[in-house]
Amino acid sequence: MATAAAITSVQRLPLQHCSSFLHGIALPSSSSTLYPPSRYYIQSTKRFFVFSKRISGLEEAIRIRRERELSKISIGSTRRxxxxxxxxxxxxxxPGHIQKPPYTSSTLVPEIASEYQIHDAEGLSKMRAACKLAAQVLDYxxxxxxxxxTTNEIDxxxxxxxxxxxxxxxxLGYGGFPKSVCTSVNECMCHGIPDSRKLKDxxxxxxxxxxxxxxxxxxxSKTFLCGNVDDATKKLVKVTEECLHIGISVCKDGAPxxxxxxxxxxxxxxxxxxxxDRFVGHGVGTVFHSEPLIFHERNKKPGTMVEGMTFTIEPILTLGSIECIAWADNWTTLTDDGSPAAxxxxxxLITKSGAEILTQA
Incomplete structure (x- = not known):
């Protein structure tokens, strides 16, 4: 489950209602609401000034390429x-005998812990066991x-x-989340709540x-194909998985x-x-969500990896817009243009020379 990223140096006005959670992690209460990064609204005592970011040649090329990819998706009777x-x-x-995390006694989303999670030998053994079980459950x-x-049957x-x-x-019970797993279908970026909807071909x-x-x-987590998926969306899923492994490949002790x-x-x-860019990876271990926050887009954030720390990498890629809207449940977060997301x-685990994937099946 991921967490949300925000820019706190300016006050932004809402363009769309967007979830303030990232795979269930909330920002500290002092953080601003999340809004599209290409336009900043700064309030003065008399009026609002709007500053639009100049679009670079690279960004324009990427936009054109996205439009071409979107045009490949089947239309007409097969349109989603x-x-x-x-x-x-x-x-x-x-069952009462199962150990529960401390946040289940409250409906509030916990603060993100500020400490990196670095484990001793016993802790690492338990961490490996938890990750192995998670991988087995995901495979099943x-x-x-x-x-x-239905996604409820999966839950x-x-x-x-x-x-x-x-x-x-x-x-289950994290900030009031009502289910035991997140199921995010098609244009849902993340935090989908399992329900009675049937999966479709x-x-x-x-x-x-x-x-x-x-x-x-x-x-x-993993994105799965249901039946006969169009080629453009299959490619999105494939490249998203490649991005995860490319991100892991640059990890090691001392790397930024x-x-x-x-x-x-x-x-x-x-x-x-x-x-x-709204949802980020996070430290994981005895605490569900902690520092470091892992940004998946281009960034200049400070900080370096330390041998023995554990965290998640969990990129979300879209075929179209990266902006989001949220349903009234305050969890389900979708692309604002309805394009697929994976x-x-x-x-x-960070090691001296690389990274060990703890949730590898």
Whole structure:
């Protein structure tokens, strides 16, 4: 589950209602609301001044390429209908003997912990176990993806597998999130709430699994194809997974965090895809969401990786706009133009010479 990024140096006025969460992580209360980065609204005592960012040649080329990719998507009778909310069933129970994370006693979204999560040998062993279970659950969830299956049925199956393993489904009760897994279909960027909607032939769905086992969270996600998916969307999914692994490949002790976003953006731009800048990776371990925040777009953020730390990388790419709108549930976040979005995520451990993928199946 990801967290949200914001620019706090200026006050922005809303263009669209956009989720303030990133895969369930909220920014500190002092952070501003998130709005499109290309236009900043600064309030004076008398009026609002609007400053539009000049579009570079690279940005214009990327925009044209996105339009070409969008034009390849089938239209007419096979065109996707906009995603609509189905019926959300009550949250599922968790046996009393299973250890629960502390945030389940409140409906408030926890603050992002400021400390990096670096583990001793015992902690790392538990972290590996949690991540291994998360990977197994995600693999199983993927086998359920087929036309006519509801996202609620996927949630029920994931919930049962997690509690049978003696673990807790981390999203359940996080800031009031009502389900045990996130299921984000088609234009849903992230935080989709499982419901009664049936998957359809040609859909794509990101399933985001996090488990809490013996006091440690393991976090991973993958975008799956449902039936016969059009070539343009298949390519988006493929490149998004490539971006995840390219981001991981630049990680090692002492490497700047910004290398992750810069390498991901460089690859995505080759295909004209947008890299969503609202949602970021995060530290993970005994705490669900902590520093460092991992930005997937080009950035100049400070900070370097440290051997022994664990965090997630989880880029979201779109075939069109990277701007978002949010449903009234304050979780489900969609592309504002209805274009498809794909996401992949791993929890990783920084080593002296590279990175170990803890959620590798």
């Amino acid at each position: 209908l906009p995603l609509k909310r189905g019926k959300v069933s009550p949250r599922l129970p968790v 969830a993927g086998t359920l993806v087929k036309p006519s299956v 029920e199956a994931v919930h049962q597998m997690i509690i049978e393993a003696g673990a807790y489904p981390s999203p 040609g859909d794509i769905i990101n399933i985001d699994v996090t488990v809490y086992l013996n006091g440690y969270h393991g976090d991973t 965090f910004r290398n992750i976003g810069n390498s991901i953006s460089e690859h995505a731009e080759k295909f004209g895809y947008g890299v969503v 996401q992949f995520e791993h929890s990783i």
